[in-house]
Amino acid sequence: MPEGGYYNSKKSDDFCEDVCGPQTARVALSLTRLRCILRGFDLKALLLLFVGVPIFIFGIYLHGQKITYFLRPLWESPPKPFNIIPHYYHENVSMENLCKLHGWGIRETPRRVFDAVLFSNEVDILAVRWNELHPYISEFVLLESNSTFTGRAKPLVFALNREKFKFAESRLTYGVVGGRFVKGENPFVEESYQRVALDQLIRIAGINEDDLLIMSDVDEIPSGHTINLLRWCDEIPDKLHLELRNYLYSFEFYQDNKSWRASVHRYKPGKTRYAHFRQTDDLLVDSGWHCSFCFRHISEFIFKMKAYSHVDRIRFSYYLKASRIQDVICRGADLFDMLPEEHTFQDIIAKLGPIPSSFSAVNLPGYLLQNVEKYKYLLPGNCKRESG
Numbered sequence: 001m002p003e004g005g006y007y008n009s010k011k012s013d014d015f016c017e018d019v020c021g022p023q024t025a026r027v028a029l030s031l032t033r034l035r036c037i038l039r040g041f042d043l044k045a046l047l048l049l050f051v052g053v054p055i056f057i058f059g060i061y062l063h064g065q066k067i068t069y070f071l072r073p074l075w076e077s078p079p080k081p082f083n084i085i086p087h088y089y090h091e092n093v094s095m096e097n098l099c100k101l102h103g104w105g106i107r108e109t110p111r112r113v114f115d116a117v118l119f120s121n122e123v124d125i126l127a128v129r130w131n132e133l134h135p136y137i138s139e140f141v142l143l144e145s146n147s148t149f150t151g152r153a154k155p156l157v158f159a160l161n162r163e164k165f166k167f168a169e170s171r172l173t174y175g176v177v178g179g180r181f182v183k184g185e186n187p188f189v190e191e192s193y194q195r196v197a198l199d200q201l202i203r204i205a206g207i208n209e210d211d212l213l214i215m216s217d218v219d220e221i222p223s224g225h226t227i228n229l230l231r232w233c234d235e236i237p238d239k240l241h242l243e244l245r246n247y248l249y250s251f252e253f254y255q256d257n258k259s260w261r262a263s264v265h266r267y268k269p270g271k272t273r274y275a276h277f278r279q280t281d282d283l284l285v286d287s288g289w290h291c292s293f294c295f296r297h298i299s300e301f302i303f304k305m306k307a308y309s310h311v312d313r314i315r316f317s318y319y320l321k322a323s324r325i326q327d328v329i330c331r332g333a334d335l336f337d338m339l340p341e342e343h344t345f346q347d348i349i350a351k352l353g354p355i356p357s358s359f360s361a362v363n364l365p366g367y368l369l370q371n372v373e374k375y376k377y378l379l380p381g382n383c384k385r386e387s388g
């Protein structure tokens with residue numbers, strides 16, 4: 001018998017003619033009969049059907065999100081381009097000349113500046129933020145809730161750490177909003193509920209017409225000199241996005257695309273709303289830092305992955321395994337195994353793979369470099385995180 005003949009359809013046909021003739025009854029092996037039933041089928045096609053198709057379906061299950069993201073250029077057109085404003089700064093250039101370089105005049109007194117954030121648990125990053133901004137801020141406004149955006153109970157982490165922020169206490173308006181704890185709701189609903197509460201807290205803090213209001217998440221940190229420029233210059237836009245360098249896990253790993261944005265608004269009573277989406281086309285480049293998973297402990301990564309509005313990105317529970325998270329951080333890869341959110345195939349392909357390590361700690365928030373021991377984990381060459 002020609003063993004292995006059925007890898008070749010010609011040979012298996014010959015084989016079946018032999019055994020399926022009148023003498024079939026004598027050949028009792030059921031396996032042989034099965035081979036006969038399959039006569040006329042291309043065995044390779046069958047193999048493809050019973051092995052290939054399930055593997056394909058399993059592959060879609062594993063990578064469905066990646067496939068849709070890869071096809072993003074087909075289903076989503078790129079956003080409207082920004083009106084980009086070049087940003088000038090050197091510590092030795094006078095404020096008058098800096099304003100002039102941006103096409104603006106200078107004021108006699110600076111505007112008041114309000115920095116308003118929704119706080120979750122990022123104590124270390126809040127310290128970097130407030131130390132960077134405090135010479136220029138009239139009032140810090142901070143709201144926290146006992147619920148994450150995904151409706152999980154959380155401690156009031158700022159209240160527990162408040163004594164670390166004594167330097168801001170005299171200029172702090174602090175508020176707490178109770179979570180709604182609605183099961184199975186879209187996290188964006190709780191998020192916008194908290195933003196509305198923050199909007200009220202800003203008014204309680206005493207904001208007035210033409211004061212500057214910074215709207216950003218805690219981890220989106222405008223540089224101090226940028227806020228100083230905007231409070232001193234006249235004729236700046238009513239609403240302005242600040243483009244931020246986009247760091248992912250530490251101030252070492254970064255993404256070239258600096259698309260993360262904070263925004264600064266000249267407050268208009270009854271009109272200005274605290275929101276976190278694109279509200280203007282004006283964009284001042286290189287105005288600070290965004291560091292989305294700048295945490296000391298692996299447990300904080302897990303907390304944020306579960307707590308934030310994109311919780312649907314945790315498709316498999318092993319995404320939350322400490323050893324995997326540590327490995328992803330050191331490789332500069334994506335915690336949710338996502339593809340880059342780009343609008344051309346060229347950009348997606350260009351950004352596949354780990355983020356390059358920058359090794360630069362030149363243009364960083366001053367407080368980081370004044371406290372290198374405390375913030376070692378955010379500086380070049382320190383991707384290992386503490387467990388617990």
Ligand SMILES: *[C@@H]1O[C@H](CO)[C@@H](O)[C@H](O)[C@H]1NC(C)=O
Binds near residue numbers: 092
């Ligand atoms: C800044 O200006 C001062 C006085 O004009 C000068 O002595 C100093 O060298 C300048 N520093 C830098 C970094 O250019």
Ligand SMILES: *[C@@H]1O[C@H](CO)[C@@H](O)[C@H](O)[C@H]1NC(C)=O
Binds near residue numbers: 146179
């Ligand atoms: C959250 O805070 C609200 C208002 O302070 C309170 O009524 C509620 O019991 C708290 N819920 C939890 C789970 O802590």
Ligand SMILES: *[C@@H]1O[C@H](CO)[C@@H](O)[C@H](O)[C@H]1NC(C)=O
Binds near residue numbers: 256257258341343
């Ligand atoms: C970054 O992304 C924005 C919007 O997605 C795009 O307009 C811009 O060209 C990108 N920049 C770089 C340097 O890739």
